[in-house]
Amino acid sequence: MKGDEIADEGSSTESDADKIMKDGDSQSARDVPMEDESNLEDLASSETGSSDQQHTIQSTSQDGVAPTKLSSTGGRSSDQQCYCGKERNMNIVELQCIACLKWFHDTCLSLPIGKCVPFMTNYTFSCKQCNPSGTENFSKKQPNFSQMCVTALANLTQRSHYDGDNRTMFSKDKEIIPFIEKNWEHMTTVPRRIKQTWHTTVFKTMLKDTDIFTSEEKSESGEITDAHPFFGLVLMDLERISPNYESFVKSSQGRNTDSQFGSGAVTGKGRSTKRKFPGEGQTTTSGRKIKSDLVMPKLPPNGYPLEHPYNKDGYRYILAEPDPHAPFRQQFDESIDWAGKPIPGWLYRKLEPSNVLLAMHDRAPQLRLSEDRLIVTGEKGYCMVRATHGVEEGTWYFEATIDEMPENSATRIGWSQELANLQAPLGYDRFGYSWRSRKGTRFHESRGYHYSDGGYGVGDTLGFLIHLPRSKEKEGKLSMPDAFKDRPLVKFKSYLYYEEKDELQQAIKSLKPLPKSQITYYKNGENMGLAWQDINEGTYYPAISLYKSCSVRLNFGPNFKHKPKDVECSGMDEIVHKAMIHQTVSDLLYLVENEGQLQLDAIYF
Template identity: 25%
Template sequence: MSQSPHNMDYDSSGPPIESEISTSAEQLINNNNNNNNNNNNNNNNNNNNNNNNNNNNINNNNINNNNITDMDTNTTPTLPAISQGPILKFPYSLSSLHWDEDHLENKESVYCYCGKEKAKIMISCDLCKQKFHLQCIRLLEGSLQLYGDWVYRFSCSVCAGRESFERFSKNWVDILEITLFNLQDQKHRHVMGVVYDEMPGIDLQQPLSSSSTTKKSLSSSTSSLSSSSSSSNNNSLGNSPQIQSPKFDSVNSIMDPEDQRFQYFSFDQEIVPFVEINWNLLCSDKKKKLHWQKQLSQALTNGRIFKSGLVNWNMNGYWALGTDQLLLKDNTVFKDKVLAPINNKKRKKKKSSKEEERDKYLTKLLLIPNKESLFVPTIEYDIMCVAKENSAPQIKIGPDQLTVSNEKGYRMARASYPCICGDWYFEIDIMDDVGNCRLGWSTSRGDIQANVGYDQYSYAYRNSQGDIFTSGRSQPYSEPYGKGDTIGFFIRLPVTPNTKPNEVNFPFINQLDVYDLVSNEMPPIPVAGEEPQPPAPAEPLPGSFIMFFKNGVSPSTPAFQNINKAMYYPAASMYMGSTVKFNFGPTFKYPPQDLSFRPYSDILKKK
C-alpha cells in the first residue's frame, strides 16, 4: 500500500457497517409482488373476502408507493429496471454532463444509476467520478456514511462490471476533521431553522425514524424550509441519516455565523461525545481503549489543521476546524496519493488534459496543510498575534502572544498573518537591555533559524549599531536603540497592473486560493533523481519601500526600496535573552505623521 501523510491502513476487518436504513427499491418491489400474489391467492380461495382483499391491495400499494415516493418523482432519466444482475449502463450519457471546476456538481443535476438529483451524502466512483446515492449502491444496502467521509475506494458496476467498495483506516486527525465538519454542519442547520430534539437512550448510530425525532422551526419564516427539507430527495436518496450530536453548551450557544467563535466546539461536551456516539462509523478498525480521549486530544494539538479556542479567544477546551476543503478530498487523484490503489485500475474514460491538470493541482493544494514546514495563514489563527507555528521552536512566546524572547543564538518570530498589498504599520517595544535584536519584515522563505535580514527574504533594523540588514549585508541607517524605545515599522506594497484580485482581497478569499498563494511563495519541490531547481529570481515590486522609526523619528529616505514582491510578515529575531513586545494596533505610541497607513491589526478587517 502506498504511504500517505495520514498513514492510512487498509481495513480488511469485514463488510461495511450494517444498520437499519430505508428499504431499497428492489426489496420494495419484491415485497409488493409478494403482497399481490398473496392477495390473489386469497381471492381465489375465498370470494367472500374480495372486497377486503382489494382494500388490502390498495393499502399495500399505498404503503409501497409511499416508501418509494422519491424514487418515482417526475425527474428524468428514470431508474433503470431492477434485475438480479448488476447495472451495466447509465440511463443518460455520462460524457454529456457539465461539471463544476471541482467536480462536485453538474449543471444537469443528473447523478447515480438512477439519474436523479444529488443528495447531501454521495459516494464517488474512482473510475468515472460520478456520484451515487448510498441507497442505490446494492453493496452498501443498510450502511451509513458520515457527511464528508472520503476515506474509501468505490467502483460502480457500470465501470467495473460489479460494485467494489473498500473502507480504510482513519487516523485521529481524519476522525477529528470529519467530526468538526459534521458539528459545524449541524449547527448551521440549527441556525437555518431545522433542528432535531435530543432523544435520551436512542442509539444515535442508527437512522432516527420520524417517531423518534421532532422537527422544529425556529421561526415562522423558516417553517417552509423545515417542511421542504423533510420531504425532499435528500432524505430518501441522500441517505443522510439523522446522526446527532450532543446539544450545544452554554459557551458555544453563539448562533451568529458571522461571529468567528460560532465554529468552536467543546472537546469534552461535544467533540468526544460525537466520536463516541458514532464510533462504528469513524473508528470501526480501532479498539476503544480506556483513555482513547487522550489520543484524540493530542491529535488536536498536533494536527495543524485545527484552531485552538484558548489561543484565539481564551476559551479553554474549545476547538474549531481550520480548513474548509474536506469535500474536495473525495477525489480520485487525491486518494491515489494517500490511500492504497483501487483494485480495478481501468478508468471508465480518459480525462481531458485540462481536467487532469486541475485534479493534480487540487491535490497539491490539499496536501499543503499536512506539510510541517509550511505555515498557512487562516488555518490556525483568527487573531493577529505571534504564531508559534510560524516561528522558530526555540522562541518563547508570552501568554499575551505578543511578547517574545530567545535564550541563545538568533532565532526568528513571525506574526500570524502577512500583508500582500497596501500601506501597513506596527510597533515593537524593547523590553530590556539583555542581548541583541534585529527587527523588521520577513517572507515565509526567511530562515527562522537565523536573524531577520540574514537572507534576501527578510529586512531588518539592528539595535546595537542602528544599521539595516538584508541578504546578510549591513548598511548605515539610523541610531541604535535599546530598553524603553519603541520601534515603528512601515511597509508600502503598491497595487500594480499585475496584482491579482486574491492578493488585494487577502485574507478574505477562498482557502484554496490561500494555499495557492502559500505554494507560490515556496521553492520548487525537489523531484527524486533530478537536480534541485534553483529558486525563481526575485521580482522587485516597483514603488514599494520599507521605513523604520525610533520613537516616531525616521531618516528622510526609506531603508529599502523596490523590495521583492512577496507576502510579508512582521518579524523579530532575538539573541542571548533579548525580549521584545509586538503592538499590531490599532492604537500606537508613535503613529507616523506624514504617511497614510492602516494599523496592521486591520489585516483581519474587511475593507
C-alpha cells in the first residue's frame, strides 16, 4: 500500500432477522432464580429474498414416521397433556417432564422459568406429579452449538409454516445466525462472545452433523446466491424435539457424532456479566460475600484498563462504572438471591474520562500509544486513532506536533465522527476530514484536494479548528448524549463494558450537511485557509491516521503553542467538564423517565 493511497473497502451488508414471533411471546416472560437471563429478544425469521427456490415440508419424515401437521396447537397424542388438559402449542415455550415425558405449557407452570425460547433442549424439568416434593423443578444447562442450531431451525420452520411459506431450508447468514444472535441470552447460560468466530463454528457444526442437519450450498440451477448456504432439519417432525433429541436422531440413524459448544465455564479471558456465587473466588463470612459486584476495580495510572476490547467488527465498547444514583443498588449488592444472573445495565453508567487523551480502545490495535496517551506511533499501513472526547457544537481547537517522520511515511490528521473506519486513513469515508503531510492535500471520502503547498514535516506544529453552529432542528432543544443504560454489559478482564452495535448503513443514510460549519488548519501559527465548509452534521473527535513508523504528539490544551488569534475558540480540554455534566444529566433523565420499570423482580421474575 502506498503512502498516499488505500484500496477501496469491500462493502458488506448484514441482514437482521425482521419477522417477530408474536404468539406466546408475552406468555413466556418469566424467570428462574440462579440462571443467566436478560430481556428476551423477539423470535425472528429473516426473508432471504436471494433465492428463488421454495423449500416445503415433506409429507413423511426421514425416519419413516408420518409427521403431524404443524399448527398453532400441534396436538398429536392425547396422553401427552399439560395440567390444563389442552394439546401442545408449538408457538409458545413448552417443557417436557423428564419422568412422565408429558409436555407442559410455560403459562401453566407455578415455577418461574425465565424468558426462554420454544424448542429449546438444554434443560431438565420435572412436573408436580413426578417430583417427590410435589413441586416443579427446572434447571437450564449450557447447550452445545448443535442444540442451538436445532432450536433456531425449529423456530424458523414453525414460523415459516405459521406464515404459510412452508419452507424447511434457511440461510445461515440471513436467518440462522441472526436468530441465535438475537436470542443468545435465552438459549445459553454464558454471555455473548466478543469475537464473531462462533459464526464459523455454527457453519461447521451443521455441515458435520449430517444426522441432524441437511444442507444446500447452491440452487438446483447451480447458482450460488448471497443467501447460501441453506440448512434445515433432517427430521421434520418438530414434536419430537425434546431434551433427548440428539440421542433420538442419532440412534434412529445408527450413527454417532458430536459438536460441543463448551463446558460452560467462563475463563478470565471470556465475557461474563453474571454475578458470582458466594465461594467462587471470594472469601465469605456468614454466607455474605465480601467482594461487591458494584465496585469497580482500580484503574491503571493512564486511566484505562491495559487489557481491553477494541472497537471493531461492527461493535463498540464503552467502559462502565457503577452508578451511585441507580435504584436498588443496595438490595442487589447485599442479596445472594441474584447470584448467577446478569447485572442490569441501568445499575452502571458510562465512565467519563477526566482528561482528553488518545483513546486506548478507539484505535487500530497496531498503533502504539505513549504512557501518557498523548503520543502515537504508526506501524505499516494506514490506520487511525481517535481522542476520548468529541464535540457537536461550538468552536474547538487542538494541536499536533510531528516528532518523527521517516522517509516514505505520512500522516493524515483532522476530525472524525465515531463511525469512521479505524483501519483506513482519516478522510477515507464520509465520516472524516483530514490534512495530509505529503503535498498538503486535504481528504474527505477518499477524494484528495489541493490545500497547502509543501505539506508539513518533522518539527511542525499544526492546528486544527472546527466550527459547529447549532442546527435549526436543535434550536430550543436540550441535546443530551446517550445514556447506554439499555445496552448489554459484557465483562472483559474484570471490567464491564457496554456493547454498542454499529448501524453503519443507517448512519450513512442519515448524514446531512450542517450549514455554516467550517474546518480550518494552521501550520506553526499561520492560518492556511478554509479547508472545509458545510461538513456533515454530527459529533467530531480529534483524530490522526499514520502510515509506517512516524510519530505525532497531541496537545488538547490548555497551553497551546499557537492558539489562533483570528477567531475565538475553546481548547479541547474544556469539553471535559461539560461532558461530565451532560452525561450525568442524561443518566439521571433515563432513571427518572423509567422510574417504576427499573425493578429487579421485573427482570428476574
